[in-house]
Amino acid sequence: MKKKILLLYTGGTIGMIKNQETGSLEPFPFHDIYTHLPMLNLLDAEIIFKELHPLIDSSDTNPAFWIRLAQEIHNHYAEMHGFVILHGTDTMAYTASALSFLLENLAKPVILTGSQLPLGVMRTDGRENILNSVEIAADYIGDQPRAPEVCIYFENALYRGNRTYKDNAEQFHAFTSSNYPKLAEVGVNVKYNENYIHRPGNQHLILHTEMDDNIAIMKLYPGITSNLISTIFQTPGLRAVIMESFGAGNAPTHQEFLALLKKYIDGGGIVVNVTQCKGGGSVELGKYGNSFHLANIGITSGADMTTEACVSKLMYLLGQGLTNEEVKKWIQIPLRGEMLSTLEVNELIS
Numbered sequence: 001m002k003k004k005i006l007l008l009y010t011g012g013t014i015g016m017i018k019n020q021e022t023g024s025l026e027p028f029p030f031h032d033i034y035t036h037l038p039m040l041n042l043l044d045a046e047i048i049f050k051e052l053h054p055l056i057d058s059s060d061t062n063p064a065f066w067i068r069l070a071q072e073i074h075n076h077y078a079e080m081h082g083f084v085i086l087h088g089t090d091t092m093a094y095t096a097s098a099l100s101f102l103l104e105n106l107a108k109p110v111i112l113t114g115s116q117l118p119l120g121v122m123r124t125d126g127r128e129n130i131l132n133s134v135e136i137a138a139d140y141i142g143d144q145p146r147a148p149e150v151c152i153y154f155e156n157a158l159y160r161g162n163r164t165y166k167d168n169a170e171q172f173h174a175f176t177s178s179n180y181p182k183l184a185e186v187g188v189n190v191k192y193n194e195n196y197i198h199r200p201g202n203q204h205l206i207l208h209t210e211m212d213d214n215i216a217i218m219k220l221y222p223g224i225t226s227n228l229i230s231t232i233f234q235t236p237g238l239r240a241v242i243m244e245s246f247g248a249g250n251a252p253t254h255q256e257f258l259a260l261l262k263k264y265i266d267g268g269g270i271v272v273n274v275t276q277c278k279g280g281g282s283v284e285l286g287k288y289g290n291s292f293h294l295a296n297i298g299i300t301s302g303a304d305m306t307t308e309a310c311v312s313k314l315m316y317l318l319g320q321g322l323t324n325e326e327v328k329k330w331i332q333i334p335l336r337g338e339m340l341s342t343l344e345v346n347e348l349i350s
């Protein structure tokens with residue numbers, strides 16, 4: 001029996017064509033994906049194609065869009081074996097992260113993919129990306145899917161979605177997962193990295209539909225003014241700030257800066273510390289003197305989470321009606337493999 005795969009098209013370069021007036025790329029309806037990619041007929045899978053309107057450039061995604069996507073998956077969950085989402089690359093890592101939190105106990109593949117060149121262009125990378133994504137989503141041993149996670153597939157590699165970020169706008173290799181190994185590599189064969197793929201238990205899928213977007217990202221840089229920081233903290237309704245710090249979680253030590261952070265936290269705000277270093281590593285509060293004081297004033301460590309994952313994890317947690325203390329607790333605990341657990345960290349250190 002062929003595996004049933006829901007292929008959701010949301011927009012992105014993969015389906016774009018040039019607007020004749022402006023010369024800019026804009027999303028275009030496929031209507032029938034088989035006309036554009038007849039090879040889909042050769043795959044050992046039954047593909048159900050659905051376009052989500054309006055088709056968008058992924059720069060237009062937002063929490064409402066993530067919730068809508070999660071609902072689509074939830075609505076078709078029972079009858080499908082897997083899901084492939086065609087999505088723009090610009091914010092694909094954010095969407096993948098958000099879906100991982102919104103779909104609790106996910107036990108089927110949800111694979112996001114797209115391309116750097118539109119499907120209509122001869123040298124497109126979209127063809128390989130779609131075909132391989134569908135093949136992986138339909139890959140089962142018995143009744144067990146090989147990759148039951150929210151993943152990103154791009155340029156011969158399958159990644160855990162909430163570990164990735166887009167780091168290239170030119171090469172076909174657009175995504176990196178610095179702090180977590182690839183889930184699979186695709187060459188002549190698909191080689192799964194079994195030890196790193198999450199195997200869910202037998203619990204039911206839970207769909208979450210609440211997210212609170214009252215957060216901000218504050219990227220530190222030498223010379224950042226107290227005026228700017230204080231303006232960010234005074235944003236009405238702001239519940240949490242992701243502070244992108246230097247290196248292993250370091251920040252300035254001058255009193256004005258620390259006093260502003262303390263005042264915001266004491267007043268009920270949450271500050272999560274993630275590192276600006278994209279290529280790997282983790283926040284380690286107290287490793288340097290310049291981060292030691294941060295823990296004392298109540299800053300929460302985001303450990304090795306990407307900013308992309310931290311954004312949707314915070315929106316998800318804040319949307320659950322938890323107290324601030326609970327949000328601070330859960331932000332430090334891996335919920336969907338988005339960060340290393342203390343256990344894993346200890347294993348790595350020993």
Ligand code: ASP
Nearest residue numbers: 012013057058088089090
């Ligand atoms: N701007 C496009 C998007 O994210 C880029 C792409 O798909 O590669 O929708």
